[in-house]
Amino acid sequence: MNKTFKKNIGFLHLWLGLSSGLIVFIVALTGSILVFEDEIDAFVNPEFYQVSTLGTKKLPVDLYVDAIQKKYKITQFDRIQTYENPHRSVIITATNSDKNDQIFSVDPYTGKVLASITEKSRFFSVVLDLHRHLILGEVGKFITGCSCLIFVLMLLSGFILWWPKKIKNLKQRLSVKWSASFKRVNWDFHSTFGFYSFFILLIISLTGLTWSFKWFESGIYLLADGTTKKPSAKVENPTKIDPKSDRTFFYQNLFSKTDSLYKYKGDTQIRIPSDKINSIMVIKLNLEKSIPNISSIAYFDKYTGKLLKIRPYESLSNGDKVRRLIYPIHTGNIYGYPTKILAFIVCLFAVTLPITGLLIWLGRKKKKYVGINKTKS
Template sequence: MKGFKKKIGLLHLWLGLASGIIIFIAAITGSLLVFEKEIDSTLNPDYYNVSEIGAEKKSLDYCVDILQKEYGVKEITRISTFSDPSRTIQIVGKDSDKKVHLFSINPYTGKVQASTLQKNRFFAVVLEIHRQLLMGETGGIIMGTSCLIFVFMLISGLILWWPKKIKNLKQRLKIKWNASFKRVVWDLHSTTGFYSFFILLIISLTGLFFAFNWFQNGILYLADGNNKRPSAKIENPTKADPGLIKTDFYQSIFDQSDSLFLYKGNMQIRMPADTINSILVLKENTERLIPHQSSAAYFDKYTAENIEARPYASFSNGDKLKRLIYPIHTGSIFGLPTKILALLVSLLAATLPITGFLIWLRKKTKLK
């Protein structure tokens, strides 16, 4: 057992030193992203709320027409509407140079309250760092590998923390603040790691779900028992014909979706990035405690006719699990309490590479 722990200790040490800075970055950016909506809506209220709730909303096509005529938008990629009457409509579109812009529109007046390049948004940059270190696909591999290492670090750390004798368990559960600096650092590293172990393991494993296709496919296979899941895209049945496009195109899609799924919810209209697939609409049920429970509907991108409707209840276990991964990872699964918990453990995770490095540095100095 002693030899096993020694080998685990060496792996824990060197893998920790190799991935420490990446884990620190992931933890800090992750802690910021936990309260992204709350922070961003406070700093940039015009993107989220209107100053006065009107009697009647403008049609989505009216809002899109303003963007096309006054802001040079050539292609609409996403429209987000919200059940909260004080919320703005958010529309993402591309200009003639293919640059992606985010527009926040007052639904009662059609006025654009705020706009920016999507890539310039603060939290868009934070998310890019969190996922790919601003290094594209290579950064994604580095971040995903570091996340995999962190899972091992958590498990190996628990093995190293576990006392040889049960009578020593009590002292492992608390930090001895009046001890030497070396002991305090050791306690901070091991004790905080123990208390945050379970939540950090869940956050790390759900992070792997986003990082690696093989991990995602494996989890979904376990949930469904097979690899056969309905495609998230459906081919468009009609051919391109400008004469088919309706004048109330987007509003028609919104109204049909609202009628298909009668619960109160936020809606997102996603235009296909290719010439083959149809429009996807997701309506999230905001009456449910757990977020991201969205039904799906598909529409012809030329005629706005409904092609297929998929209520959330009809989704497979794998698809339902897939929609739970994001709120679990971000801590929004049960609202404010779990978000606070996710923030705290993310900040604790950021301290682990620091205290681990100090422990190694002191040992190295002592050996010299």
């Protein structure tokens, strides 16, 4: 490999790392925490996920939805999530009169509210906001997106720098000489484990770009469907004015109708639009599949509950199917705990990269400074 080329790559790798190191540290650290979000949250807040006693029959969801609306002054329900697991509570998200998004955990057998918390005060909501936006809104989203893109370039340039000039030196590049000086161990750790985690970190980084840049998501659809146009996930609501008709067991009927359409075992979520344009979307996740995020959709009139359209998973475009896999791939959930553990480990290693990289740079600067002093003396 050309010496000048590798020197230029090293220069690029160095300054990209120095410019994005802090953001990479934050994003990698929060990302490693989010890998096990469900497990950690369920352990710390069991009342939000488990019912203490199983009942004989679950109540219609409308009974406790109506009770919550009156007691907590709810102005808009956003989502109602039910689970196939009989031990799981029902999770309801809504907006109250103070315009705060609030999450409720409800016992489906008794209708009792087990716990409630505002979205913005939930620990993992803060971690996710820090991970995606640095708690800076759209500006933070752009910064993390650019840092993610820089990290992709750093991974590629780092791989080039790792590649030995001669094959006989390959064995040396694949191990850490733990008995050497701290400086050598630090360099080996940065370089060697950087190589071992290269492929997984590259996948995590590339999939992460989906949430930062529309052009990247459009590229996915272009490759899969031959067009950058993303199929709309929304269906317009035909009824524009609420007829104030009988809405007894309205939401429960939506769950029942969706179950009759999609007979597989699955968790079901009702998404209720806050506007008067879009219809209600009911998503049923297929738990009988080995790969996560395979779900089918049914659309219902927001006011009458009439079935408007169905979108079975099989009818989705290739682009939509690939897009559905982005999240479980990015979080390491694609094949359960084996890939989650792997994602957790490489994310923790990514946390160390800005630190070990900075130490390598400081070590070289110090060496250069000492050499100058010797020349002057």
